[in-house]
Every structure is written in C-alpha cells, then in structure tokens.
Amino acid sequence: MTYKKTYLLLGAFLFSSVSFAQKKDLDNYIQNAPFKMPAIVLPTIPNHVVNVVDYGAIGDGKTLNTEAFAKAITALDKEGGGQLLVPKGNWITGPIEIKSNIDFHVDEGALVQFSSDISQFPMYETSPGKYDVVSPIWGNNLHDVSFTGKGIFDGAGGSWRPVKKMKVTNAQWDSLQNVGGVLSDDGKIWWPTAAAKNGEILSKSITKNKDATLADYQQLHDFLRPKMFTLSKVKNLLLDGPTFRNSPNFVINPRQITNLLIQNVIVYNPGWAQNGDGIDISASENVVIYRTKVNAGDDGICMKSSGFKEGKVGLQNVLIADCIVNEGHGGFVIGSNTDGGMKNIYVTNCVFEGTDNGIRVKSNSGRGGDVSNIYIENIAMPKIKNTAILFDTYYDDAPIGSTNKSRAAQHSGDKIPFFHEFHVTNVVCNDAKIAFQFRGLPEQPIQDLYFKNIVIKSSETITGEQAKNIVFDNVLINGGKNFEIPSSLKDAIIIK
Template identity: 40%
Template sequence: MIRKKIKGDSFRPAAVLLLGLLSLSSLWAQEPARPIVQQASFPKDTLFIADFGGKGDGQFLNTEAINSAIAAASAKGGAVVSLPAGLWLSGPIEMKSNVNLHISREAILLFSDDFNQYKLVESNWEGEPAWRNQNPISGKNLENIAITGTGIIDGNGGAWRMVKRSKMTESQWKKLISSGGVVDSKSNIWYPSEGSLRGAQQKKAGVMRPGTTAADFQDVKDFLRPNLLVFTQCKRVLLEGVTIQNSPAWNLHPLMCEDLTVRKLLVRNPWYAQNGDGLDIESCKNVLVEDCTFDVGDDGICIKSGRDKAGRDRGMPTENVIIRNNIVYHAHGGFVIGSEMSGGARNIWVENCSFIGTDIGLRFKTTRGRGGLVENIFINNINMVDIPGEAILFDMYYAAVDPVPLVGEQKQAVTVVKRPVTEETPRFQNFVIRNVHVHGADKGIFLRGLPEMPIKNVLIEHAQISAKKGIEIMEASDIVLKDITLASQESSPLVHIDNSENVLVEGLKPVNPTDLLIELTGESSKGIVLRATDVQQVKQQSRLSGNAKKNALTIKP
C-alpha cells in the first residue's frame, strides 16, 4: 500500500512523501526469522593415513592411501580420518559421507602439480555446466562431512594460473618468464603452457555444449583450472579451523548444499591470483560463515546462484545465510553478491565484519542477461579501512574486469539505453545497511541501476564515511540515506542523483567545507527530499541540471 502511493504521485506535498519514505524504511527493517543451521557430527573412531600406506615425506604420492582411508571410514558408518604431522603430497581426494578429514597443526596437505593426476570431469564453472580438471577435494550427494583441524591445505595453484604482467614488478615478470611457460602475443599475460594459452583464446572454453565430450577439450585441458574444494548437493557440511590456500581457481565452492557451516578458516591466495576467490556460496540453503579470515586474489566472501539461462533453469537461490565476525584483507570485494546470481539470493545477514584493503567493501554486481532477484539483505556493523574503490557499491552494469583500474587502464563509460523487461533483467531490492564505518575509500556510496529496472528499496543508516568522493545514485527508487556523516575530499557535489525517484537524504552531516551539497540531473528524477542536513559549511545547497525538473527536489529543515 505504501509503495503504491509513493509511485502513484511523486509530486504530492513533500511532507506526505517524507512520511511514506520513513514508513518504507521501517517496513524494510522487518527481518524474516534467521535460519537454524544443522551441524555435522562424527564418531570418535580415528583412522590414520599411515595405516593405509601413506607417507608424509613430501615425495610419496598419497592419493590412494587418503582415498582408501576415507572409503574405509565411511564404510564403517563414519569416523575421523587423521592427517598427522608431515608433508602429504596427493592427487584428487574424494570425500565420502560421515567422514571428518582432520588436518593436524603440523600437517600440510599439498596437491600435486602433475596435471595428469587430474582427469577432465563434468563440473561447473562460473555458474554454468563445464568440463574442468577434477577438483583437488570434491564430494557429491553426500551427508555429514567435514574438514577440520588447524593444518594447511595447499592447492599448488601457481602451477595452473595465468598471471598478468601489470600485476608484477619487472623483476618478478622476468623470473616468471624464465621459469617456463608462454606469453600471449602482446606479452601482457603469462600462461603455464601452450594448452593454457589456447584455452584462453577460445570463447567459454570447456563449457558444455550438445555433442561435446571430454575428448573435445584435451588440447586445452591445462586451461580448465579446478576450484580447490567443491562439494555439490551435500547436506550437513562443516569446514573448520584449517588454512585453505593457493588454489588453481576459487578456493572454496559449496554448490547446491544445505546446512553448511564455515568456521575459523584462514583462506589465502596471492593478490594477483586470477579468479582466486575465497569462498563462493552458490545455490546453497541454510549457511553459517563465522570467525574466518580471507586474503585472496578475487572476491572474498561471495554469494552466487548460477549464470544466465543455466542459473535461471536451475532456479535455486542462495538463501538463509548468516555471515558474521569475519575479516577480509585483500580481495576484489569484502562481501559480494553476483555477478552470477541468476537463480536469485534472499534472506542474508552480514554483521560484525571488517574489510581492510579490499578493492570494494560491500559489492553487489550484476548485468543484463543474468535475470534473478536479490532481496532481503540485512547488513550491520561493518568496518572498512583503505578501500581503493567504493565502500558500498550496487552496479547493474558489471563487466568482468578488475574493480579498480590498474596503472594505464581506464573504466569504460556506460551507454545508457532503456530496454524491455524480460526474464533476463536482474533485480536488486530490499537492502538494509546499518552502522558502517569507513576510513579511506575512493567513493563512499555508489548505486547504478538500469533504466528499465532501478535498484529499489535500499536503506543506508548510521554511516560514518571518510572518502575522496561522496555519494552517487543513478536509476534508483525508494532510497533512504539516513544519518550519514561524510568527510569527502571532493566537495562539488557531495551527493549526485540522476534519473532516480523517491529518494530521502535525512540527517546528512558534511565534515569538510562543501561547495555544492546536492546535484540533481535527469528528466526522470522526481520525489527527491533533502531533510535535516547540517549546512554550516555548505556554500551552495543544490543545483539542478541535465533536464532535471524544478519541482523534483524538496529541501526541508
């Protein structure tokens, strides 16, 4: 009822509009019940790898010994499989139901860099069915499984990954080239083999198409990097305590799982690691991620649900997720949704997390063609330090490039064209973000929707932001920014709103002298209210340009 009134009469008196927006902000805050995540449990019986012929000397290949121990533990109804002190070299490990693989503090599980150990298998890559090299750790249709301990799991990812020259010093680049491998024709990217380079030159190499088999991709096998750990359609999964690092592609990829707990992990990758994500939760239900630390090459904690038609056909949103008490150091984004979110995402809580040096803090990204509905996202108590990009970003024009341009690169300008709404049109709505503290960012808040599908129903409340630039809102509706303290180096304008409607900015507190407080552009802009703003250091409160209508903005004390 409230939303219909707001949209039906955007030029009604400002007091009525204000009442409607404040009522909406109260409505958004009504959270659904939080999920209860069922936990895995195991008998105390313990099997040791050495009893199955294993050797922790860094030379012996333990693939058969580890898999035999896991199979024996599952066959007896469940047990702990222990990896004691040592350097345990292995090929792909296949988990079984009712098994806890325990990595002791003094143990390293190191995966082989011999690609022949990894056969091509039917898998999934960035939300689509694809042929990939077998994951170092995998399991499908399992129940009650765990990887625990305080040891290290290393995916030997440097043997698999391509590396961009722009992310290396000159001496590092020369050393990389001298190690072998090949570079592309422009000498911009190093590949570990000719097959890896061939794969990069193909469009969607490995993606399954009718009539293709694994044999069709043998010549580009080296390019089809596996994610380090993939559990598919598993229930009651626990990942606790261990260090997961150096993955060929993503580190952790739970896919279509239910009742997943990720606790006290240290997840690492080199900062330059291509596709070196930390945790990608895809089409999962009932998830708890707590007390973890991430320092990776791509997104830190990421929510996904399939890509384009494949994701829409699967139709499995990631839902009922609690993410709390985590730290993310280097990453493209601290907490991320998208861009492969075609199956949707809903009912997600993120609280008490810190992002230190992530390219973007809160990152919500999608693009036309994805489809999918992302809604009911509740975020509270987030700290950010030294963010090179945006502290809070919503972007429906995502392109698969680094979020912060490297030296010599420039972001491509977006061509804004309104298109028909179809099943391929993505949607972001119903976000509540409270108590955010930012010390250093390029931009404080950035919202960019589509002309045919604005970003809707976003409340950002109680934020203290120190950034080079302030706030930019484009193609959005029903937005409330409340009690925002903003220390911006660039003061003209502090807030820019373009082609948006029903936006309330209440209690804005500029810290530094401000030449222009708010600039309104776009002939579609309407129902913009600026209220209870501290204007002591403001030279000019407002400016309308770019065909913006005079009655589109109301300023109230």
C-alpha cells in the same frame, strides 16, 4: 560537530562493537538475526578413526599419496564413516573425493599439498558435451561431512593460474619468467604452460560445440582451472580450523548445501590470483561464516544463487559474523550470478581492509534475479581502493553466449536483476575513491535501499543512475550531509 570528531566517535563505537562482538558466541548472532535464522545442524560423525599412514601414505613431501587417501576414505565409507586423521607431514596428492559421515582431520603441522603435476587431475563429463577438470577436494550427494584441525590444504595454484603483469611487482614478474611458462603475444600475461595459453583461444569454439568430445576438451585441460573445494548437494557440512590456500581458481565453493558452518578458517589466495575468489557460496540455505579470515585475488566472501532448485529461493538464511577480508575485489559481495534469487542475508561485525570495493552488489541481465532482505551492520572498511558501497546491475561481464561487452549487450538476457530491501547500518570507511555507486537498469531500477549511520571519507561522493527510494539517515561523506548528488539520482536519494 566537525568531521574529525564525528568520524572518531562513530569509528570508536564501531570498532568497539567489532571487538565486543568477537566475544559473543554463535548462538547469540543466530538468535538476534533480523529474520528467523535456523539453528545450524552439525554433522554427526561416527566415533571411529583411520590414520592415512595405515593405508600407505608417506608425508615426506615427495611421495604421491592419491591412492592412499582413496583407500583410507573407502575403508571409512565401508565402516559407515568416522575420522580420517592426517598427522604432521607434507602429504603430496592428486584429487580427493570425500564421502558421507567422514571428518577429514588435518593435525597442526600437516600440509595436504595437491600436486603441481596438473596431469594428476583428470577431466570428467559435467553434462552431455561438456567437460571440466576435477577439483582437488570434491564430492557430490553427501551428508554429514567435516574438515577439522589446524593443518593446511594447498591447491598448487601457481601451476595453473595465468598472471597479469599489471597485478604484480617487477620482481614477481621476473621470478615467474625464471620458472618457465610462456607470455601472451602482447607480453602482458604469463601463462604456466603453452597449452594453457592456447586453451584461451580454443575454448571459444570448443565450449560452444554441443557435440564436443572428451578429446576436444583435453586440449583445454591446462586452461580450465579447477576450483579447489567443490562439494555439492551436501546436508550438514562443517569447516572448522584448517587453512585453505593457493587455489587454481576459487578457493572454497560449496554448492547446494543445507546447513553449512565455516568457522575459525583461513582462506588465502594472493591478491593477483586470477579469478581467485575466497569463499563463494552457491545456491545454499542455512549458512554461517564465522570468525574466518580471507585474502583473495577476486571477491572475498561472495554469495551466488545459480544451480538452485525450482520453486524455492536459491540462496537464503545466511549469517556472516566476525570475519576479516583483506585483499580482494570486494569484502562482502553478492553476484554476479543472482538468477536463483536471494533473501535473508545478515552480515555483521566484519572488517574489509584494502579491498578494491567494500560492499559490492553486482549482476546483469541474463544472470539476474530477485535479491532482497539483506542486512549489513557494524562494518569497518579501512583503505578501500575504489568504491566503498557499490550496487551495479550493469556489471561489466557479458551474458552467456555474448561476445560483446558493450553496455547494450547487458540487455541481451531475460533474467533481470532486482536489488531491493537492503538495510545497511553503522559503517565506517576512512579512505575510498568513491563513496557510493548505484547503477540500475532502465527496466528495473535499484530501489528501497536504507542506509543509517554511515561515515565515509572519499575523493568522490556519489555516482549512478536508474535508482529510486534510496534513504540516507545520518549519512556523512567527508564530514557532512551537504554532499553533491548527481542529477541522475536527485529524485532517488532521500536525505534525513
């Protein structure tokens, strides 16, 4: 059979599978997961509604409503919870702290616009001698929280983010300079403020000072860009309907959540947003991301496991279905923080289009852990800029405390990543630079990866080293199975 016919047949099957799967309900995916996926427990919200207008909020796009949001949430909290209603309007605000038993409902036509005056976002102590900027949406040690409605949350990221000239058009670059800001000494990076630019240098000494004070960290305020949504230690969290966009850093970064459902959500950061991840799930369990669209400046939908509880796997029981990722460094991503360990992740019926990499699994020594029982199936990946499927434990990011990004520096940590027991089935990629990359560590190769029914069209076939027992079952690269395998991987790849 010719490559073209093979590609079209499997492609037609895959795309019809994606289309068909969109008609399935969530229970179907949970019941058919390749591991025992617990049913998601939804938040229980009291039947009580508070309108933010009743607490002095004015949605005119001019009035600062930070105090009004705080008063409304406090009133709900005293009553035992309920729904905070944000009607149509442009609601300017500083940071919002959410409480338990609250549904934050943004009506269609409502824009919760976080202030472009970044002085509205104070710093707080995260641990002795360490400080950070408070996130636009935050809350800790909560239960039963939801964000619903068809409104928009906008993080005013352009007031915080540096921009690399290489990532934007000439017109965009000129536009940035017209609004102000400063350039790096080499003229390749635009900073929104001089303090942000200077913070890059100051951070190298201040963040290493164990006795640093709040006054010291205030010098880094403009540089330390907050993540937009950082609820942590929450039981039963739902995001259903809103758009979350334009973050200073990551857009959605829930941490240590038990029972998390993200569905019917749009997550947007521009493709040039520095560190502009879409959804980063950290150290959580019983997680579903369903029918959600992501555009990101960095990783699209990403799994991390730092901040885990001792004695248990940091990230486990995750289902990702019927999702679309456009721009980003990767469509579905694991890492680089895998030190808490991960298991039982199921990604199905998704489209990754125009991302730098399709499936991206990355870590390095110093931040690695055991990652296994990962299932990825029915994935369409049109127009991947670099690598279709990538496994890398030499990820080019120095371990904490290191100033050398050389290959040798990756061995300086004691937390060694171990990627094994991955099952990848029914994947079509019609355009990539490289089909597969496998790069393990000498002390811990990547191993036991199983690929079945994979069709990739690419300029290069396979690169890598330090891997074993990689099984290719009906894997076609550029229409055939007789693709070149580098000598460093000849004993590792088994072709069926």
